[in-house]
Amino acid sequence: MSARPIANTRTAAGMPTGKLAVWWLIASEIVIFGGVLGSYIMHRLAHDDWAVQAAYTNTWIGAFNTLVLLTSSLSAVLAHQAAESGDGKKAARLLYATCAGAVTFMIVKAFEWTTEITHGFTITSSTFWSFYYTAAGIHAAHVLVGAIIMLIVASAAKKGRDLHHVELIGLYWHFVDVVWIFLFPLLYIAK
Amino acid sequence: MAESIPASHGDHEVGHHEEQGFVSKYLLSTDHKVIAMQYMFTGMAMAVIGGFFAYAFRMQLAFPGMDVPGWGLVTPNDYNALVTNHGAIMIFWVAMPVLIAAFGNYLIPLMVGCDDMVFPRLNRLSYQIFLLSAIVLMASFFVYGGAFGGAWTMYPPLSAKAEYSLTQLGSTIFVLAVALEFVAFLMGGINFITTAMNSRAPGMKLYDVPMVVWMIVVASILFMASVGPLIAGAIMLLFDQNLGTAFFDPDRAGDPILWQHLFWFFGHPEVYVVLLPATGIVAEVITTFSRKKLLAYRTILYTVFGTGVLSFTVWAHHQFVAGIDPRMAHVFTVTTLLISVPIAEMMFVYIGTLYGGSIQYTTPMLWALGFLVTFLIGGVTGIFLGASGADIYFHDTYFVLAHFHYTFFPIAIIGTFAGVTYWFPKMFGRMMNETLGKIHFWGTFIPFNAIFLPLFYLGVAGQHRRIYDYSAFPELAQYQDIRVFATSALLVMLAFQVVFLWNFFHSMFRGEKAGANPWKANSLEWAAPSPPPHGNFPDGLPECHRGPYEFSHPDREEDYWPQNQPA
Numbered sequence: 001m002s003a004r005p006i007a008n009t010r011t012a013a014g015m016p017t018g019k020l021a022v023w024w025l026i027a028s029e030i031v032i033f034g035g036v037l038g039s040y041i042m043h044r045l046a047h048d049d050w051a052v053q054a055a056y057t058n059t060w061i062g063a064f065n066t067l068v069l070l071t072s073s074l075s076a077v078l079a080h081q082a083a084e085s086g087d088g089k090k091a092a093r094l095l096y097a098t099c100a101g102a103v104t105f106m107i108v109k110a111f112e113w114t115t116e117i118t119h120g121f122t123i124t125s126s127t128f129w130s131f132y133y134t135a136a137g138i139h140a141a142h143v144l145v146g147a148i149i150m151l152i153v154a155s156a157a158k159k160g161r162d163l164h165h166v167e168l169i170g171l172y173w174h175f176v177d178v179v180w181i182f183l184f185p186l187l188y189i190a191k
Numbered sequence: 192m193a194e195s196i197p198a199s200h201g202d203h204e205v206g207h208h209e210e211q212g213f214v215s216k217y218l219l220s221t222d223h224k225v226i227a228m229q230y231m232f233t234g235m236a237m238a239v240i241g242g243f244f245a246y247a248f249r250m251q252l253a254f255p256g257m258d259v260p261g262w263g264l265v266t267p268n269d270y271n272a273l274v275t276n277h278g279a280i281m282i283f284w285v286a287m288p289v290l291i292a293a294f295g296n297y298l299i300p301l302m303v304g305c306d307d308m309v310f311p312r313l314n315r316l317s318y319q320i321f322l323l324s325a326i327v328l329m330a331s332f333f334v335y336g337g338a339f340g341g342a343w344t345m346y347p348p349l350s351a352k353a354e355y356s357l358t359q360l361g362s363t364i365f366v367l368a369v370a371l372e373f374v375a376f377l378m379g380g381i382n383f384i385t386t387a388m389n390s391r392a393p394g395m396k397l398y399d400v401p402m403v404v405w406m407i408v409v410a411s412i413l414f415m416a417s418v419g420p421l422i423a424g425a426i427m428l429l430f431d432q433n434l435g436t437a438f439f440d441p442d443r444a445g446d447p448i449l450w451q452h453l454f455w456f457f458g459h460p461e462v463y464v465v466l467l468p469a470t471g472i473v474a475e476v477i478t479t480f481s482r483k484k485l486l487a488y489r490t491i492l493y494t495v496f497g498t499g500v501l502s503f504t505v506w507a508h509h510q511f512v513a514g515i516d517p518r519m520a521h522v523f524t525v526t527t528l529l530i531s532v533p534i535a536e537m538m539f540v541y542i543g544t545l546y547g548g549s550i551q552y553t554t555p556m557l558w559a560l561g562f563l564v565t566f567l568i569g570g571v572t573g574i575f576l577g578a579s580g581a582d583i584y585f586h587d588t589y590f591v592l593a594h595f596h597y598t599f600f601p602i603a604i605i606g607t608f609a610g611v612t613y614w615f616p617k618m619f620g621r622m623m624n625e626t627l628g629k630i631h632f633w634g635t636f637i638p639f640n641a642i643f644l645p646l647f648y649l650g651v652a653g654q655h656r657r658i659y660d661y662s663a664f665p666e667l668a669q670y671q672d673i674r675v676f677a678t679s680a681l682l683v684m685l686a687f688q689v690v691f692l693w694n695f696f697h698s699m700f701r702g703e704k705a706g707a708n709p710w711k712a713n714s715l716e717w718a719a720p721s722p723p724p725h726g727n728f729p730d731g732l733p734e735c736h737r738g739p740y741e742f743s744h745p746d747r748e749e750d751y752w753p754q755n756q757p758a
Binding site: 005006007008010011012013015017020021024025027028029030031032033034035036038039042043047123124126127130131134138 | 300305306307308309310311377380381382384385386388389390391395415416417418419420421422423424426427430434435436437438443444445446449453456732
């Protein structure tokens with residue numbers, strides 16, 4: 001492991017290096033989801049009959065998960081606030097709360113998918129369901145990875161180390177949230 | 192700048208003076224220069240493989256059915272796998288790693304005057320993933336069914352359905368390798384952009400940044416902004432191949448054209464992703480060896496930004512024949528012809544820089560001038576293909592093939608040689624042999640034109656691409672002499688690469704000592720010793736006092752004025 005290079009400590013662009021990098025990471029993720037959702041929307045506009053398939057998705061479960069994710073973002077913001085004031089222990093507790101939101105989201109999702117698959121709506125049933133599982137699946141992978149990184153950040157913050165990481169993981173978490181805000185109406189509400 | 196350079200630099204040095212073994216020094220290093228070399232040597236090895244593939248299928252085209260020395264009989268499946276992987280390797284595993292990753296890694300920290308990339312370990316990880324992707328790609332040649340042969344563009348249904356491609360495993364591995372490579376370059380790109388934005392030397396304003404750094408940064412941004420849809424598409428294609436989804440299957444309400452949109456939305460900006468670093472290298476070389484200030488620095492920058500924005504609006508010119516709405520084809524014809532304007536402007540500015548300069552015909556300068564000449568031909572022939580009416584005739588002929596080799600060869604080969612010969616003294620502390628360098632230049636430049644100029648003629652004569660043996664087509668079989676000529680020129684060109692390899696490795700150990708600034712250039716990398724030690728600037732990180740192109744300033748005796756020299 002090498003020492004932190006001086007390059008990392010400079011801020012010629014007026015923003016800490018880590019934060020700048022996270023913004024660029026989010027920029028690159030936006031186009032990935034943009035590709036999936038753009039393809040989905042183009043397909044959807046050309047196939048009115050997908051509405052029949054979409055009618056089988058469970059809007060209430062989707063709405064509940066939206067609520068869970070948005071609430072978990074609140075605790076991420078509060079964690080950032082705590083980290084700013086130097087209270088690493090409180091920040092860690094709030095990040096754990098966010099992780100709990102992520103876990104709830106994943107459990108509900110697992111329950112939802114199991115029900116759908118046992119009712120015969122699998123990834124190969126139709127192109128709508130292919131998009132449904134692919135888009136939500138890529139998003140779920142982001143939730144999972146985000147939660148794991150959040151646990152690492154939280155355990156460091158608890159010992160008062162790398163408090164600035166709390167803000168960075170928060171940025172990422174809000175992005176994951178925003179993606180879901182696009183997915184929810186596109187996959188669940190538009191019938 | 193809040194940092195205190197000498198003090199923090201001293202601390203930094205302490206951590207790095209213990210002896211390192213070979214593995215930790217060269218294989219697991221986080222030093223940007225070592226990682227740059229790893230990218231460069233991997234890229235060179237892949238170029239040898241890609242060149243060997245070209246040799247094998249060109250031999251088959253010239254002498255159909257003959258046992259090719261070194262490969263054996265090229266079967267139709269071999270032929271498809273060879274052309275597919277030649278294309279993919281040369282773009283994703285040669286042009287990208289060498290032009291962006293190797294030069295980006297080597298030059299950005301040195302040229303902006305700092306000690307390393309902002310995220311050295313991320314940098315190392317990006318190389319390791321890249322290396323893995325290359326190994327995965329090569330593995331596809333050894334699996335059941337053989338390597339993927341459906342062209343580097345992976346169009347479904349050929350790529351999606353095993354019953355068409357006959358390479359279930361090969362197709363999947365190919366897509367996986369490309370996806371891994373993208374992940375590596377996304378990490379690298381974030382590192383490049385952040386380093387250039389944040390770690391500039393005290394006093395270095397945006398317009399003091401050397402052109403090649405700008406170009407690599409803009410190229411990385413273009414890559415990041417364009418690759419997302421293809422990553423999404425790659426996931427969808429992998430699902431189509433292995434889970435039985437039907438995203439791209441027209442029989443089951445999928446759309447194969449969707450893939451072409453996703454692919455070329457990335458694929459066309461990708462041309463500029465590799466073009467820009469090459470033009471950046473050429474800008475540095477031309478200015479230094481004209482001993483003249485780079486003409487219109489800001490104009491070049493604006494043309495780069497213009498090219499970047501426009502490059503997202505041209506992709507559907509690849510689908511003129513695939514069945515897009517003719518009205519849309521009109522729009523894409525206009526945008527495609529428009530993008531030649533900023534690039535042409537850039538060419539004029541480079542020629543304007545040469546005008547009135549005291550030109551030194553060193554080896555890097557020859558490569559840079561060779562770039563202008565050949566890329567010009569590539570650009571001009573692109574106009575024919577961008578116009579939808581003409582493209583219907585030219586589509587998928589050797590005219591297209593010759594066109595994009597006249598763009599990619601100057602970019603990936605000529606531009607790279609310009610950069611390698613120019614920065615070699617910095618990289619290894621020794622000079623390359625000029626005579627051998629010039630022999631290698633002419634031995635590459637002339638055969639290159641001899642290979643591809645005749646292919647324009649073949650294309651206009653109607654020779655379709657992707658045909659394994661033309662002797663079955665009477666109206667095309669008559670051009671066999673031209674095919675033999677092109678293949679012979681290729682053999683000559685490949686033979687001359689031995690001169691380069693010898694010059695490269697011999698000069699690395701036995702060349703004349705270079706000194707810190709052998710070309711008397713201005714940018715900050717020349718302020719570091721050659722080769723730069725870990726941490727780059729042992730006498731403290733430099734400060735920047737002026738732009739990088741102050742050559743032949745009237746008030747000065749010397750004809751150059753380094754950026755770090757106080758006024």
